[in-house]
Amino acid sequence: MERLLFYLIAASLIGFGLLTVTSRRILRAAVYLFFVLAGMAALYFLMGYNFLAAVQLVVYAGGVVVLIVFAILLTHGIDHRLRLAPAGQMLAALALSLAGIGVSLFAIFSYDFPKVLREPEVEMSAIGQQLLSTGKNGYLLPFEVISILLLAVMVGAIVIAKGRKMKNS
Amino acid sequence: MDWQKLILMRDELSLTVLLLLLLVLEIAMDSRRKHQLPTIALALFALHTALGFLPLASGHLFGGMFHTTPMLQLMKSILNIGLLLVLLQAHAYVRSEWVGRERITEFYFLLFSSLLGAYFMISAGDFLMFYLGLELASLPVAALAAYELSRQRSAEAGIKLVLSAALASGVLLLGISFLYATGGSMYFEDLQKGLSPNVLSVLGFLFFFSGLSFKISLVPFHFWTADVYEGAPISVTSYLSVVSKGAAVFVLGILLVQLFPLYADIWREILVVIAILTMTLGNLFALRQTNMKRFLAFSSIAQAGFILLGLLAGDSRGMTAVLYFVLIYAFSNLAAFGVVQAIALHTGKETMSEYEGLYRSNPRLSLVMLLAMFSLAGVPPVAGFFGKFFLFMSAAGAGYYGLVLVAVINVVISLYYYLLVIRAMFLRKSEQPIAHFVSDLPMRISLVLCVAGILFLGLYSPVYEWVLGLVL
């Protein structure tokens, strides 16, 4: 059952992924991206990573996609159709992507992964504790660092986005 | 956790305090007095730099996510020196119309947070901290690159930087995930034991290496460099070429030795090929540049190729050579950028032909440039020569005679284009030379410091021995 579900999700991920990068209507591409992200959240859910799935949905699907949609609306008409890249470039990109997939799949399938027996269930409390722990496998420091990172990025983004005060105002 | 051990994070904490102080100042300060901010920021940062030279024990914190040794400390200090010089040179720029009074604090805030990222990257004990440090070091710079809002080129530089960097970190992350899959941990300590070359981990290593090479602008991962360097404000370009690049070089040096000793056969081979490509292509492109910033961009690409020679040996001697080179490179490159900055600020001129006859009107500036060019070209007796010499020496010691030969040929090629600048300044007459001007005091201080560094770092041997002592 879970297996079937996985294949369904995987197929939709790849399908929507392809649509995201090929659709000629940019707003639709953003919507397809949303579907991909939601599909991933579903996979996280299946794996038992509820927290991660929630983060994915809230931060990404909720936040980022909205940001992107705003940006699109700011810079395009709703039914703006994208032009296609030159055929040569498309071909080169296609070849390169296929080569990348080939190389990576070759590596993944020829590597002998160790068999893992039944693993423990994921406990939310353990995640919460680790997030604030300072010992090994504790994530307090990265947590602090990412807050600085977000702060710096916000400062940067606002400074750039708010534009210059006009001379006369 | 023993909170007293937090002293090991002295530099990070002090820089964080600095960041917060800036925010407080921005809020509390009367907007009419904002023009004093550059001076305050400069003074605070000078204090921070001085603090960084105080000795500090080695140790690790947060379960090994953060670790520090005297060598890492020294690396941070070298970056501090670089940024201090950049700040001195940026002093007049920040107050110019390009930045605007209302965005001064942010300029410093972004620079400092990027440096903080570089610190964390250097001190990282696991891939997560490394990744966060890397992003913290590069995202604010992308914003800085686009800082000149009314110039298309600036925005273009910013968008090119942020998109390329994101792609590079994507590839780097994919590499990390493969390494994690086979090595079983994100901690360097555990990975050191867990990693051994196999098909998946080699692929992971190669992706990881490519992503990091992007930061150092090694060929063929370098293409963004010239465009971004040319488009970004000069202060940001100097920051990118010295501090960002220096940090990435340090990290590469540390990780290759610490994390991937078993992959030495692979990375040695790669480094040889990439060093040759980087030196040669950097030089070939530098030859034909007319814009000074772009010219220096390619020159700095070629210089990165030389640095790889020191990483090849993978021993402390080579690492010393690398640190020493980066230190000298910082002074030489910033001397050149300082002159470019001063001229651009006073006249808006950036192309090489506009430098013609500079010696007549601004003899001192052109002498600084002359020294910088000599040092970058590695002409004895200025410091640049010694920097290169030790790199070559270390590569020759490891048996890479062929590579040293190629490097030496590239030195000759590079000499040609560095002489082009000298020729323009000293040997060409111009109908409309750049008029005589006097730069602001901080700029002059920074140039004097750079000249002192270029002249004495090579000759004053205790510096080298000091570096050596900290690396060992």
Add this chain to the structure above:
Amino acid sequence: MIEGVSIQEIMAVSVILFFIGVYGFLTRRNLISILISLDLLLNAVALNMAAINRYLHPDNFQGHFFAVFIIAVAAAEVAVAIAIIVDLYRLIHSVDVEEVDKLKY
């Protein structure tokens, strides 16, 4: 761990998604759609991290947290990129990559 699904299969999905993102990055003619492709690509890695964590090294949450942080950083990246794109749009009224090539050679 998903019942009956091997780690190879999940990794294959995420790698394929990653390179779909790469393809988009390489071919889209518009800065925002390049950004969209980038998000696809980064999320594919996050998925990879989480899956590896769950399947191969389940006794702690290193990959899981890495995925969380990747998501956060990716969001930050998008914020900076969009700010610059908006600025660029103010200047040249276009977000076409072909217009963004004043700097070259």
Add this chain to the structure above:
Amino acid sequence: MTNFDYALWIPLLPFLSFLILGLSANKIKARAAGLTGVLSLVLATALSLLLAWSYFGAHGGGHEQAYAALQPLKWVWLRFTDTLPFEMGILLDPLSVMMLVVVTLVSLMVHIYSLGYMKGERGFARYYAFLSLFTFAMLGLVLANNIFQTYFFWELVGVSSFLLIGFYYDRPSAVAAAKKAFIVTRFADLGFLIGILILSYYAGTFDFAQLNAPDGPVLSKDWAPVFGGHSLMFWALLLIFMGAAGKSAMFPLHIWLPDAMEGPTPVSALIHAATMVVAGVYLVARLFPVYELVDYGAALQVVAWVGAISALLAAIMAMVQMDIKRVLAYSTMSQIGYMMLALGVSDGGADALGYTASLFHLFTHAFFKSLLFLGAGMIIHALHTNDLREMGNLRKHLPWTHWTFLIACLAISGIPPFSGFFSKDEILAAARENHFWIFAIGYFVAGLTAFYMFRLYFTIFWGRERQYSHKPHEGGWNMKLPLAFLALITLVAGFIPFGEFVSADGLPHHSALDWKLAGSSIGIALIGILAAMYLYSEYKQLPSQIARSLGPLYRLVERKFYIDDIYAFVAKRIMIDTIGAGVAWFDRHIVDGTMNLIGRTTLRLSSAIKGVQSGQVQHYALAFLGGALALAVFFFFRS
């Protein structure tokens, strides 16, 4: 033991002068600047003469004991590794003491001469600052006690000569020449650098004393062949010789020397006659034991042949040049070829006579060649042209120049009792012991030398009187005095028992003149001189009016039935114009052209690949991913 600590002041004095002149920039008056330069050199010269006197005097008359190599000063400058520290120090041995005397004396003369020659030039103080810097660098090079220090000053010499050659920076040709000289010698120097790296890594030391010691790390070991049947040491020595050949303008790295004549003439006298260009010879001599013993002197064979070929080619090219300084430049190259040849043939045979001969020639050549350059400077100063075709019959206008120039010409041609005769004779004697063909080339070149020097002499000082825009006159005393002094040395230097002081093993070396050889070398020199006289001094001897009045008959007789003309035609047209011009063409187009081609190809390549940097961020990403995947594919298929 005498205390030689004061040797440090010899390089230091010019350096101080450089500092004073350099720091005071344009604020100092020209007169004061000149005096500062001259004064520092006077003191340095006095010190080095004193040093030479007490150094060689320490042994008194003729006891058979080697001169000691002293290191009065030495300090560790940088501890690169515990076993391989960089040092700075002073090495005094016969070789370096002799060079000290040469460098300071010639430099002093040039300093004095320049007071007159450069008078009124813009940047007079700058000129003296550069001159002092150059002298400092050269002295530091000579005194170096280790090969790294040598390299260091070697480069400094290169930089300061770059500044001096490019002194007339508003002349494009001067700038191009300076750049060419800098780049070509830098290219050679990098070979030198790699040579040092290899040598020092395997020897574990930079120190000359240890490198040259018979039981030292280099010579006590058997080096297995690694490449091309020769040991690594051999290749290291060859690379070092590449540096030497670059500085000393040996074929094919000589192309910068003729162009470098764009610099002020006194500079040529200093750099291109007596000091920088002989640094290569000095370097090989400095490492002579190593060259002699590693791989049984295989590297010396190369030195000998490069020297011989350079001597021959340069002599041929000197015959067709029309620029007075270019003739001298090629002549310098040819004479240095001689010195290299002499070093090269001195392995083992005849107590390494060639070594002594080579340095003896270096010694004498330094004086008469700088005399020639300074004389040429006098002529250029008077006429404001370098072109031989605009000169003639100057002996009446420039008597001092004429006589001193003649002395120098006789010396370089090897006519006794002038100094060149003695040293050249010794070189030929050494070559005869060793290798017939090298000897034959040397002998032939001796004739050519006499010929082209006297072609120069007769063209300038005899020949037709030209229309001069104003009456040529000589410079003041400050220009005449150096000429006279150098002529005096040229007259007496040959009688110095040079072998008593400088020899390969440090022991006094008695050489007797072999009159049979001397006679034949004088013979060929005379042939050369007579041929030049015949071809270049004749026209004006017979008033042309007589010729015209007597008509064709007279002309037939007067021309000795044209037999001479046929001979002259054959000799001049074929021998000189065709072959000489051919060689010159080869030099300009093939040798020089190759270098230019390399430069142009690099530039063209650079513009061919510019399209890669298209400005499209996606193209960059393509390259990035392509690179990453190429690495992956490469390593997958390999393992």
